[in-house]
Amino acid sequence: MSNAVTPAPAAAKQESGGALSFYGVWLIAAAALVVLPLIFSSGGSLTSFSLIGIAIIFALSYNILLGQTGLLSFGHAVQYGLGGFLAVHAMNTVASHNWPIPLPVIPLMGGIGGMAFALVVGWVMTKRAGTVFAMISLGIGELVASSSLILRSAFGGESGITTDRTNLMPLFGWTFGPQIQVYYLIAFWVMVSAIAMYALTRTPLGRICNAVRDNPERVEFIGYDPHVVRYLAYMFAGFFAGIAGGIAAINFEIANSAYLGATQSGLVLFSAFIGGTAYFFGPILGAILVTYLQLGLTNVTSVWQLYFGIIFIAIVMFAPGGIAGILMKHRPLIRAGTLGTVIPSYLVAAIPTLALALGIILTIETVARFSGGDAINLLGIPFVATAPTTWAAAAVLVVGGFLVARITWRRVAEAWDRAATVARDRGYLA
Amino acid sequence: MTAAIEVNAVEKSFGNVAIIRDLNLSVAKGERHAIIGPNGAGKSTTFNLISGYIKPTSGEIRLNGEVTSGLRPFEINRRGLSRSFQVTNVFARMTVWENVRCAVLWATGHRYAFWKNVDNLPEVKQRTAEILDDIHLSHRRDVPAGLLTYAEQRELEIGITIAGGASVIMLDEPTAGMSHAETERAVALIRRLTEGRTLVIVEHDMSVVFGLADRISVLVYGHIIASGTPEEIRGNPKVKEAYLGEEVD
Numbered sequence: 001m002s003n004a005v006t007p008a009p010a011a012a013k014q015e016s017g018g019a020l021s022f023y024g025v026w027l028i029a030a031a032a033l034v035v036l037p038l039i040f041s042s043g044g045s046l047t048s049f050s051l052i053g054i055a056i057i058f059a060l061s062y063n064i065l066l067g068q069t070g071l072l073s074f075g076h077a078v079q080y081g082l083g084g085f086l087a088v089h090a091m092n093t094v095a096s097h098n099w100p101i102p103l104p105v106i107p108l109m110g111g112i113g114g115m116a117f118a119l120v121v122g123w124v125m126t127k128r129a130g131t132v133f134a135m136i137s138l139g140i141g142e143l144v145a146s147s148s149l150i151l152r153s154a155f156g157g158e159s160g161i162t163t164d165r166t167n168l169m170p171l172f173g174w175t176f177g178p179q180i181q182v183y184y185l186i187a188f189w190v191m192v193s194a195i196a197m198y199a200l201t202r203t204p205l206g207r208i209c210n211a212v213r214d215n216p217e218r219v220e221f222i223g224y225d226p227h228v229v230r231y232l233a234y235m236f237a238g239f240f241a242g243i244a245g246g247i248a249a250i251n252f253e254i255a256n257s258a259y260l261g262a263t264q265s266g267l268v269l270f271s272a273f274i275g276g277t278a279y280f281f282g283p284i285l286g287a288i289l290v291t292y293l294q295l296g297l298t299n300v301t302s303v304w305q306l307y308f309g310i311i312f313i314a315i316v317m318f319a320p321g322g323i324a325g326i327l328m329k330h331r332p333l334i335r336a337g338t339l340g341t342v343i344p345s346y347l348v349a350a351i352p353t354l355a356l357a358l359g360i361i362l363t364i365e366t367v368a369r370f371s372g373g374d375a376i377n378l379l380g381i382p383f384v385a386t387a388p389t390t391w392a393a394a395a396v397l398v399v400g401g402f403l404v405a406r407i408t409w410r411r412v413a414e415a416w417d418r419a420a421t422v423a424r425d426r427g428y429l430a
Numbered sequence: 431m432t433a434a435i436e437v438n439a440v441e442k443s444f445g446n447v448a449i450i451r452d453l454n455l456s457v458a459k460g461e462r463h464a465i466i467g468p469n470g471a472g473k474s475t476t477f478n479l480i481s482g483y484i485k486p487t488s489g490e491i492r493l494n495g496e497v498t499s500g501l502r503p504f505e506i507n508r509r510g511l512s513r514s515f516q517v518t519n520v521f522a523r524m525t526v527w528e529n530v531r532c533a534v535l536w537a538t539g540h541r542y543a544f545w546k547n548v549d550n551l552p553e554v555k556q557r558t559a560e561i562l563d564d565i566h567l568s569h570r571r572d573v574p575a576g577l578l579t580y581a582e583q584r585e586l587e588i589g590i591t592i593a594g595g596a597s598v599i600m601l602d603e604p605t606a607g608m609s610h611a612e613t614e615r616a617v618a619l620i621r622r623l624t625e626g627r628t629l630v631i632v633e634h635d636m637s638v639v640f641g642l643a644d645r646i647s648v649l650v651y652g653h654i655i656a657s658g659t660p661e662e663i664r665g666n667p668k669v670k671e672a673y674l675g676e677e678v679d
């Protein structure tokens with residue numbers, strides 16, 4: 001399932017001249033952001049949407065590095081966190097001086113903070129790509145995270161620095177006390193940032209970023225210094241990460257060392273990768289999914305990180321293109337009208353795969369709760385962790401599910417090949 | 431008149447192995463110059479030296495009179511020299527169109543611009559379309575370069591090299607691995623695209639070399655043993671002995 005699938009010219013031609021549908025996508029997104037809280041108006045959903053918005057900007061900024069320029073960073077939270085701290089300081093300063101600066105401008109300060117840091121450390125960091133960059137980003141991440149605990153005046157030590165967003169001047173009567181107002185502030189910045197980051201990919205710099213990702217060596221022979229390209233990409237990524245951090249500071253009214261840490265850096269890598277780095281919208285999907293998983297899983301299991309790890313490994317192994325990659329693989333089939341021939345095989349494969357997943361969950365929870373804890377509630381059935389029947393059920397689900405799933409996925413691959421052949425014949429697949 | 435390329439007493443060693451020994455080469459402006467020589471003679475290494483990919487151990491290289499040895503490849507490229515690679519070296523995940531367009535951007539002055547929409551640059555669009563037309567890949571414009579056939583990739587390689595409008599073009603075995611018909615087409619293409627420019631070409635196919643080149647240099651063991659017109663090279667006993675053998679007679 002991992003072979004490259006690319007649309008053929010026939011399919012691509014239909015796309016060009018689709019400026020209307022292009023603007024349509026952004027308009028629909030904006031409209032969705034406006035009406036979403038009207039449909040789901042509970043406090044819980046507003047909080048979730050706000051977190052998702054922050055995660056989307058952060059993940060998209062990460063993809064300027066990973067997906068667009070081919071830079072694997074293990075320390076992207078540094079810019080996010082510094083943006084957050086700068087935003088908190090800015091809010092406190094603005095409030096104490098009664099400056100006429102409204103809250104929605106504050107994320108820009110975060111962006112400037114993230115970019116300023118990138119400006120200073122970036123030139124040395126981006127000299128080389130690959131492992132060297134990855135290792136330096138990890139080192140810088142650790143350095144800044146540990147400094148933040150030591151430099152108490154700037155970072156507030158363990159407890160961080162708090163702020164009160166309602167102390168800034170109201171804007172059109174909005175104090176930004178209620179979460180719904182914060183939500184709209186975030187939604188505004190999500191739209192602006194997403195459009196700006198998309199536009200960036202359509203500029204000469206954005207295109208050369210892709211060239212540097214694909215082949216930095218050759219870029220040198222068409223007039224470009226890949227070091228400069230990486231440096232600029234790193235600054236833009238820092239800018240938008242800082243904006244995300246600034247919004248987070250507004251949302252939580254605090255900035256602390258957790259903002260800058262390795263966990264946060266790992267989470268954004270995870271979101272971008274699960275969503276799929278090859279497409280602009282991939283990290284958006286990843287951010288939504290990961291935030292929901294994080295919120296949902298922490299309520300039902302104490303070992304939620306374990307599930308994150310398993311999902312990550314599964315994506316790396318079976319769908320390295322992420323969710324976006326899986327979706328886009330189906331586009332030529334939809335165009336060619338052959339998707340229908342694949343779906344039955346998917347449905348068949350879903351059953352044993354689900355059984356396998358349930359078996360894995362049961363196994364993990366059995367181990368996690370063996371020495372105490374509530375009964376495992378799986379599909380409404382209570383399982384007791386210490387009962388041999390539970391172990392047996394888990395074993396049957398895992399082994400049986402795995403064996404049957406293997407066969408059914410082979411069927412899926414066959415159905416896929418047939419559908420792809422037809423699509424190729426009809427000129428929708430290269 | 432200053433030469434387009436001038437290589438003066440260049441030496442290059444990898445470790446303590448001398449690969450290029452006392453290399454002297456002069457290519458006049460507007461000349462089509464072929465470099466021939468047996469496998470491992472150092473032809474690609476010579477290209478790497480002139481294009482800035484590697485630095486000479488000693489000696490000096492000039493481009494249009496200006497010393498370029500020691501400069502980075504992009505600096506040399508900006509001064510008007512563009513080269514292709516013996517092993518195809520394209521942007522695999524980007525489409526054919528994007529590959530060529532990237533090679534057009536610096537030369538059209540758009541550099542690192544992040545405030546312009548790349549799709550709204552008429553001269554870039556036009557030039558990219560022309561190049562695609564020239565290399566016969568217009569019908570494949572939206573295919574990722576990594577999925578092209580071998581011959582198509584070789585043509586794209588030439589397209590990327592000439593797209594920036596450099597005055598000095600260096601092609602490293604552009605027809606290697608091509609069928610006879612493909613080679614003929616590629617040679618016609620090279621002849622047309624390098625009209626009015628300086629061309630340095632490495633080529634193993636002798637019919638291509640003698641058909642295309644104004645001058646030929648013969649490189650053996652990192653040293654140029656003869657340099658001259660095709661007739662002079664044909665008649666040169668040293669060349670016959672070292673390299674050509676009966677091949678040209």
Ligand SMILES: Nc1ncnc2c1ncn2[C@@H]1O[C@H](COP(=O)(O)OP(=O)(O)OP(=O)(O)O)[C@@H](O)[C@H]1O
Nearest residue numbers: 444445449467468469470471472473474475476516
């Ligand atoms: N980076 C390097 N490190 C060490 N040795 C090298 C390096 N590059 C080239 N060489 C050696 O230098 C010699 C010349 O190589 P080069 O690629 O220039 O030959 P060539 O004339 O282009 O041959 P071919 O016709 O096979 O392409 C070879 O023996 C090669 O092994």
Ligand SMILES: [Mg+2]
Nearest residue numbers: 473474475516
């Ligand atoms: Mg060679």
